[in-house]
Amino acid sequence: MSGRCSEEELPPFPEPEISTIALEGKPSAKIAYTYYPPSNSTSNHPNPFSQTLLVFLNGLIMPRSSWDASINSFLQNRITSHLPYPALLSYDRYGQGDSDHDPDDEGPPPCHGHDIMSAVCSCRQFLVQIWKEHIEISNPTHFPSLIFVCNSIGCAIARLFAQTYPGTVSGLLLLDSIMANSDFVSFWPDPDAKDFDPHTLPPGVSLKDVRETRKKYRLMFHPSVPNSEGLSRRNLSQLLPSSSSPELEGQGGVGPYLTVVGHDWEEFAEQNFTGSLHTPKILTMTYLNPVWQMYNEGLVKITDEDKAIGPIVAVGCGHFIQRDGPGFVSGEMVALLDRVVNRVEQLRERDTG
Structure with a gap:
């Protein structure tokens, strides 16, 4: 007789709650979210994640819906394996997706209405209210143990959250973090600089190519935009002048578990070329990818050495890893949860190539 459970014996797939909430102090604006409850605990099989909240932090472009495929893959994996899982929460920040704009912003968008620290504070208040509403009523506890899964500028928000509220974050999955200390222009050569040597350009690259690339990146990605x-x-x-510091403090006064993921160089260069930027692939490969790799190598130092994995490469994925590789994200979420709950040291060799 097979020991494998039949499909009928599997626990049901959790029903998400798709709703909105107003933060205390900002009653006129709603934040949209999707919440999945944690798996049930029994006397024989307690859920070690009953006091854990896994939170997804978006970049500037992709809303919370960009995480749906990764979440579904993750939950399917846990359910079919009869493994517990924490509560999962994705949300649109003010001004994103289905959420209202921040009522404290002056002027209509696009604007510089509020900064990253404001987003961090709003995130904290949001999580407090969600936790009280969904978990704390039946399971009284202090602030939940947080695991952040984040992309792009969401990674900066996660770092600043953990820095501002030490002891709250037990795990971080950083998916192609924004280079927070970059103006996204200076790493390109400047053809108009006095010391510029045109012979340093890659073969086939013209001065016009470089000027146009610098212009496009300034207009789209410079922090002043x-x-x-x-x-x-x-x-x-x-706020974040270095990728390698400050070192974060997780629960129990030790560093949080961390996985740093970078994009696939070739796929990223291809998307940059075929997308709206039309950046020549050789420029991305020569100037942008190496700088991003160095930034990711610094990120692994923001926690204890035995708590960090990376930087690893999301093969076949550009910057929006959750869009291009939801199965990859799901797998890394599973691995991070295993490390957090079992308090294991990382065994995977770091990919420094």
Whole structure:
């Protein structure tokens, strides 16, 4: 007789709650969210994640719906394996997706209505209210143990959250973090600089190519450029001047478990070329990818050495890893949960190539 459970014996797939909430102090604006309850605990099989909240933090462009495929893959994996899982929460920040704009912003979007620290504080208040409403009533506890799964600028928000509220974050999955200390222009060569040597350019690259690339990146990615969310990046390099510091304090006074993931160089270069930027692939490969790799190598130092994995490569994925590789994200979520609950040291060799 097979020991494998039949499909009928599997626990049901959790029904998500798709709703909105107003933060205390900002009653006129709603934040949209999707919440999955944790798996049930029994006397024989307690859920070790009953006091854990796994939170997804978006970048500037992709809303909370971009995590749906990764969440479904993760839950399917846990359910079919009869393994417990924590509560999962995705949300649209003010000005994103289905959420209202921040009522404290002055002027219509695009604007520099509020900064990253404002987003961090709003995130904290949001999580407090969600926790009280969904978990704390039946399971009294202090603030939950947080695991952040984040992309792009969401990684900066996660770092600043853990820095501002030490002891609250037990795990971080950083998916192609924004280079918080970059203006996204300076790493390209400047053809108009006095000391510029045109012979240093890669073969086939013209001065026009470089000038146009610098212009496009300045117009789209420079921190001075406002966005429809109203989330200003003008002071981000001051808030996070280094990728390797400060070192974060997780629960119990030790560093949080951390996985740092970078994009696939070839796929990212291809998307940059075929997308709206039309950046020549050789420029991305020569100037942008190496700088991003160095930034990711610094990120693994923000926790204890035995708590960090990475930087690893999301093969076949560009910057939006949750869009291009939801199965990959799901797998890394499973691995991170295993490390958090079992308090295991990382065994995977770091990919430094």
